[in-house]
Amino acid sequence: xxxxxxxxxxxxxxxxxxxxxxxxxxxxxxxxxxxxxxxxxxxxxxxxxxxxxxxxxxxxxxxxxxxxxxxxxxxxxxxxxxxxxxxxxxxxxxxxxxxxxxxxxxxxxxxxxxxxxxxxxxxxxxxxxxxxxxxxxxxxxxxxxxxxxxxxxxxxxxxxxxxxxxxxxxxxxxxxxxxxxxxxxxxxxxxxxxxxxxxxxxxxxxxxxxxxxxxxxxxxxxxxxxxxxxxxxxxxxxxxxxxxxxxxxxxxxxxxxxxxxxxxxxxxxxxxxxxxxxxxxxxxxxxxxxxxx
Numbered sequence: 001x002x003x004x005x006x007x008x009x010x011x012x013x014x015x016x017x018x019x020x021x022x023x024x025x026x027x028x029x030x031x032x033x034x035x036x037x038x039x040x041x042x043x044x045x046x047x048x049x050x051x052x053x054x055x056x057x058x059x060x061x062x063x064x065x066x067x068x069x070x071x072x073x074x075x076x077x078x079x080x081x082x083x084x085x086x087x088x089x090x091x092x093x094x095x096x097x098x099x100x101x102x103x104x105x106x107x108x109x110x111x112x113x114x115x116x117x118x119x120x121x122x123x124x125x126x127x128x129x130x131x132x133x134x135x136x137x138x139x140x141x142x143x144x145x146x147x148x149x150x151x152x153x154x155x156x157x158x159x160x161x162x163x164x165x166x167x168x169x170x171x172x173x174x175x176x177x178x179x180x181x182x183x184x185x186x187x188x189x190x191x192x193x194x195x196x197x198x199x200x201x202x203x204x205x206x207x208x209x210x211x212x213x214x215x216x217x218x219x220x221x222x223x224x225x226x227x228x229x230x231x232x233x234x235x236x237x238x239x240x241x242x243x244x245x246x247x248x249x250x251x252x253x254x255x256x257x258x259x260x261x262x263x264x265x266x267x268x269x270x271x272x273x274x275x276x277x278x279x280x281x282x283x284x285x286x287x288x289x290x291x292x293x
Contacts, residue, residue, distance in 0.1 A: 001024050015031070015033045018034070049068055071101050080113045126149050137166055142171070161189050188268070189208070191252035192213060198214075207222070209287045217234075224265060224268070226287065227260045264285035
């Protein structure tokens with residue numbers, strides 16, 4: 001079942017709650033908040049399944065114990081209350097599975113109205129097979145993305161690819177903070193305007209074709225064909241200063257002549273970049289989110 005505005009109409013709602021719904025899609029709405037949760041919330045009941053949102057505009061969303069949930073296009077943000085969009089679960093319920101974030105702009109998520117609050121544009125908790133791709137994160141307080149299985153469960157099979165991460169606000173140091181206990185993760189072809197930090201024990205993870213800064217060369221992660229500004233973590237990584245055109249203006253395309261151009265892997269890369277441009281256009285794929293040659 002698909003819900004969408006009539007041709008030429010603009011539809012705005014308050015909170016949009018999808019409680020235990022299945023096989024439903026929303027297109028082109030403006031909604032204050034999105035809740036994709038089991039029928040009875042923390043008490044369980046049927047879980048939401050096969051739910052999609054396309055080109056939606058919302059302040060934040062919660063995906064709790066959802067299965068096959070897609071958020072494609074549109075934007076998330078414009079909130080100053082230290083509320084983070086979240087993918088995860090409730091204690092005792094199944095983790096969220098097969099969640100796709102694709103081509104979403106996360107923006108202006110701050111804690112101005114709650115200065116002591118924990119905040120990031122996107123919080124990934126207990127889950128399996130989450131994909132975050134072709135998205136932009138800008139003007140996020142403290143962190144752009146925070147990955148932490150805070151309920152004692154696991155985060156497994158996480159993919160973060162083809163994204164652009166701005167320098168976070170309000171004193172934040174890390175664009176992406178990854179602290180999982182699960183296995184299997186793939187971080188590839190992202191552009192980091194601030195550092196990514198891998199914190200904790202990792203198993204079966206890889207980091208390929210990224211550009212920016214990395215704080216820790218963590219064990220259990222196979223690093224390859226990355227272009228870092230501060231250090232090398234793998235034998236095919238490179239350390240090169242000043243790789244971006246204008247990071248202060250969130251222009252994370254590689255500078256002319258940058259080592260990121262043709263700097264990715266010869267065999268492992270997404271078929272397109274953050275804007276849908278086919279890869280590779282030169283001899284090899286460009287490292288980072290943008291294919292520019």
